[in-house]
Amino acid sequence: MSHRSPPVRRRLALAVLGLAAAASLPPVAAQTAYPARPIRVVVGYAPGGSVDMVARVVADILTAKLGATVVVENLAGAAGVVAAQRVVGSPADGYTLLAGSSNEMVATGLVNPAQKYDPQTDLTPVGVVATASVLLVAGPKLNVHTTDEFLTLLKRHPGKYSYGSSGVGSLQHFAAELLKQRAGVFMTHIPYRGTAALTSDLVGGSLDFALVSPTAAAPFLQNQRFTALGITSAKRFPSLPQVPALGEHPQLKGYELSGWFALAAPRGLPPEITQRLNAALKAGLAEPAYRRRLEEGGAIPATGGEDLARLMREDADKYRQLVKFANMRE
Missing domain, CATH: 3.40.190.10 (Periplasmic binding protein-like II)
Structure with missing residues (x-):
């Protein structure tokens, strides 16, 4: 029996080393390339409206550029706030995104102190999709x-x-x-x-x-x-x-006020996923077919290179002054 001991010991040693190596690896989910499952794009307005139109263009862009299954979910209520709150409370894994507007991503919190989220701290900006005027x-x-x-x-x-x-x-x-x-x-x-x-x-x-x-x-x-x-x-x-x-x-002279449509995610979205989504969005916005769909819906397509975080800050400052001027409160 003694002549069989070394192989057994070697096998045991290799098994222990294998377990140690496996323990040092990241979880399987972390190793899986994004996206590995369907992406949900949440819209805070009913089907057929301008934000819904933009969301469906975004969904088609992400489907084409990421090879993902993308589902649009309409969750209307409180001028987009219900949908934004849903996204804010979701895991920051890139599978729940907000197709929102300057309304719920800037304005609503300035006129409604009861709003439970702060767009500038509770959302990860991904990119501007289009602008719109009235x-x-x-x-x-x-x-x-x-x-x-x-x-x-x-x-x-x-x-x-x-x-x-x-x-x-x-x-x-x-x-x-x-x-x-x-x-x-x-x-x-x-x-x-x-x-x-x-x-x-x-x-x-x-x-x-x-x-x-x-x-x-x-x-x-x-x-x-x-x-x-x-x-x-x-x-x-x-x-x-x-x-x-x-x-x-x-x-x-100098008067200008435009709204915008944008893609955002919950706070804490990993930078590599943010960059992947932004690159996909930018590539889609460079294609005439997607730009045409946005224009036909009454929006002016963005370039994909706009700084959404800065736009949110600047508009918040501008809107805050108007809230004070008009004494806006819900």
């Missing part, structure tokens, strides 16, 4: 056709006229308050829960002006039930070249 439109009863006529009317009758937005703290609300601040005019804010009621009241004459997305305004502009006075972007919108940027008017 139109200042006039209803049919006023016979106002230009920014100049609009400003003249408001200065002649301060406080007489009203404007509608999609809610307190929305891009439309901030854009109107910035206009009021810059031009020294006053309008009464009427917040709405949806575009349908707003456009109905504007056409019916119970509302004087409104700020709406180019997509929502398009059918009303075509049948001349609205008049577009200006757009909030720094430059004219490509599909509406006849509509001036509000900043072109001498009293509003």
Whole structure:
């Protein structure tokens, strides 16, 4: 029996060494290349809206560039806050992402102190997908056709006229308050829960002006039930070249306020996964087919190289001043 002992001892020694080596390796999940399972992109708005449109373009980009299965989940509520809260509370592993907007990623927390998350500390910025602006439109009863006529009317009758937005703290609300601040005019804010009621009241004459997305305004502009006075972007919108940027008017020189759509993840997302997602997004945004889909949805595609973290900080500073000016609170 003694002649068999050395092989047994060697086998035991090798087994011990194997166990030690295995213990020193990272977990299997950590060794698996990302993505190893389906990615969920959470959207804080109902299907068919602008953020949902952007989310589905992002999902297709990630599917193509990462070879992943990507599922879009609509979780509407509280102007995107419900979805953002879901993402904030998810594991930072790259499998739950937020397709969000400047609304829930900047503005809502400034007007609602009860919001439970801080976008700048509780989210990992991945990248900007697109920007979007809104139109200042006039209803049919006023016979106002230009920014100049609009400003003249408001200065002649301060406080007489009203404007509608999609809610307190929305891009439309901030854009109107910035206009009021810059031009020294006053309008009464009427917040709405949806575009349908707003456009109905504007056409019916119970509302004087409104700020709406180019997509929502398009059918009303075509049948001349609205008049577009200006757009909030720094430059004219490509599909509406006849509509001036509000900043072109001498009293509003430098005026600009655009919203944006972006991809984010929970705080603590590993840098290598952040970089992988950002690279995929940037590659997709360089392709004409994806850019065309965003443009057809009323958005201006980003380059993929924008600094989302800096954009969030800068917009928070700008919006904070407007919150104070307009005393915005939910």
